[in-house]
Amino acid sequence: MGRHRKTMIALGLLASAVFLFLAVRRLDFASLRAIFARADLLPWVPLGVLSYVAGHVVRGLRCRLLVRREANLRLVTASNIVVVGYAANNVFPARLGELVRAGMLAERTGIPIAQSLVVTFIERVLDGLAILLLLVVGTMNGGAPGWTGDLVRVALLVFGGACAVMLFAVYSPALVVAGASRVGNRLGPRWHDRLVGLATSITNGGACLRDPKNAVWILFYSAVVWVLETGLFLAILPVFGLAPSFTAAAVAMSVTNLGLLVPSSPGFIGPFHFFCSRALMTHGVDEATALAYATVVHLAFYVPVTLWGAASMLWYGVEVGATAAMTREARAAGKELEIGGVVLHELATLSPATADEPASAFTTALVEAIVVPSGKRVEPTALRDAADFVHGQLGSLQPQLAMLFEGGMTFFRLVTRVRHLRGYCDLPLDTRRAWTLSWAESRYGLLRKLFKPVRATALLAYFDHPAMRASIVVPAKQLARKKGAASSAAPSGSAATGVEAE
């Protein structure tokens, strides 16, 4: 064991001891025993555990979405990875579980370790913001002691700063890589390649957030995770005869989790009890009851997840030290490739190109309203292919334009629902056609511009589709045959007439 690691563990144990002392220094142990004797564990503790465990499943959903571009993780695998991290934090000091979790994510998905650490960083930043939000909600009714306000400000500074860094890396990857290249160039080719590779991994880690839909889901999952964790703190309140109050639970949960940022002994023994009990005492709960409450919440927090995590570790055969091994593997990047006689120095692996996806029901309904003329039969193959084409074209727009288009279409769908009291896809074709046309040919230029890309690509694809082309265009040979058969009275040279006659 290295000296540095020994120092870390010693400091963690010291922090735990200090907080444990602070938590119990004025405690009347006799009344604590009496409180436990009166505790009403069922059904509250199982309910709390269920809520907490459900939170980890949602964490799995979020993790799966965060690495979706690189890997198709099953929900059970994603949840196991998340839980392994938490379990490792319960077993190892100084939040080393975060590294174990990143290592396992890298091992399961094949993404570089740096990218995996960035995914973990993003999760922690979003967690911090969600906790902060719940703390603000919990203290909004007034009466909260002054230190909670200080805590909000400090947390806002920490997580707000981290969030700014995250947003920069996620939304300006080109600048990050260019910056790394410039700095690296001053340090020599070896450092250049390392820094560029690292910067690429970092920017890839947040790539999923560039898709507005993904970003919204990830934010939503983050909120749900912490509401469910608040559920654990809420469910334990009645165990000690305390009124179930969401705000009290939210404050206890938020303060406890922010307190856990202090590196301490395995399982956060000490800091957890100190911060949890102090948070509850701000709601007028006596010290002994608050400590008893903190102890039960801690056990519900510690035992199930540690067991689940241990089982997962056994199942996947993850060993402590795998992280270091994978880091070494990641460093092996920088090898030379030769393709077609061109020598390339490989710096990083990028997400594979995504395959075309079929159009959504909304896009198909929109394309149908645009291209199928009133009174004419729809050509199903042409419609399906045109909708898929439009979907692909819109996906090829520059991100800023795509975002504007998505925003505009969300507005359109919202107005449609308000105006027609039904979703766009549920409207009859005639209504949909007229409604769409009223926007696409609106006197407001902005609305016309919104519909221009979808309208242009839809018409182009539908009327150039072989099935449609065959129905509106008379091939030259067929025309010659028809002319031969037609009487001389037929209007000469009128293709329109020819098509109608057909």
Next chain:
Amino acid sequence: MKTQVLVIGSGAGGATTAYELARAGVDVTVLEEGKRHDRAKTYGLGTTEGMKHLYRRRGMTPILGRVPIGYVEGSCFGGSTEINSGFWHRTPREVLARWQAQFDLEGASPEELAPHFAWAEEALSVSLSGRPFEKSTEVFARGAAAMDWAAHEVPRAATGCKSTNSCAVGCPTGAKQGMSISILPRAEAAGARVLTSARVRLLIKQGSRITGVLAEVELEDGARKLVRVDAEHVFVCAGPTETPALLRRTGIKFHVGDTLRIHPMLKVVARFRERIAAYDSVLPVLQVREFSPEVSMGGAFFTPGHAALSLSDNWDPARLDAIENMAGYYVAVRGRGRGQVRSSQLGDGETMLRYELAEEDVVNLSNGLARLATLLLAAGAEEVYPTVQGMAPITSEKQAIRWLDERLPRSALSLTTVHAFSACPIGERTDRCAADSYGKVPRWDNLYVNDASMLPDSPGVNPQGSVMAFARRNALHFLSRLGPS
């Protein structure tokens, strides 16, 4: 291991550069962002497939501004030469004189450029079609004759064209001499290595030199890698929009991307009394040059889908019933407005284009529409449908000539363009040029631009000829400075 010269892009500029340098014995590597396609499998498949495989961002690269302008360019082995019409023009004498006067452009007189044009014309077998006009050209010629306006058949780099109407989606017969079939095979035979599916993200700078590039490479198994390619000299030939964007992403911004010029184009669909079947033949090959270089008129690529698109500004699907009698034409102006190419600060540094129409552009487009509609009516058109929102079909000369005196409403215009240039103008005027007369970027010892972005200003004609002639001239100038290899 360093390549001696790295050429970024395989379009008209990149292919010519690579060929001339490889032929002289220089070790050349070409990085092309697009794919190398099998002509038999991918070319001529139709609009949607063509856009998917051969166009940058599948053709979704609009130029933003108060009047958004649809713009497309190629992104494949051979660049935009795979999807253009193959029309060939030498840079007009008057335009060259103006460039010399305004940009102190050296070595670019018609006489100095003549051998380079002659070389390219021979290499691409540029010629007139030598056969009777297709119907869509015939009626256009009839209109020009009725108006007594100067018009001529445009030579094309398309020997033995089979009139499959596939120019814009890759010529399936190999008649059109895109770079993939003409210059690039020669360059490869001369020793140039071409790596496709390799998008250059950044030039690597060290002191006053570019030491290589960072590129995203897609391997055959679909895996993507970020790689570094080292080079002694770098020619950026990534096209009129990507070259300035790449330079700007790298932090090279001096007069780069500030002067994008285009040929704004207004399309019309004309319905004639007779059958035209324009969708079954090559686009009209006649251009009216009576008003050039400020205004030109000609025929547009036409399919049922393009007809629907052009008619969509005043949508009445019943009009498509007469598709047999329709053909598409355009009026294009030598844009006087000024555009910008920027690399987005967000995302992967995507290229963002802006252009604001100048007042002269609107005047020229209005006058051009009046004249084009008059010509088409004189040719026998019953109705002319302009791509102007809310404008009724033009059915008489009186309705047409109204636009000689009035201006088309900007907000109602649906404009497109396929010609962009001048975002990195060359010349000796340091107050307005991004590179010297031969494409060398100042302050950088080994960096050159050599594609449509270098043309100092709008040439007023299809730019492929100008790009190839200037690119060859610059490549030979580079070789003369490089010395024996």
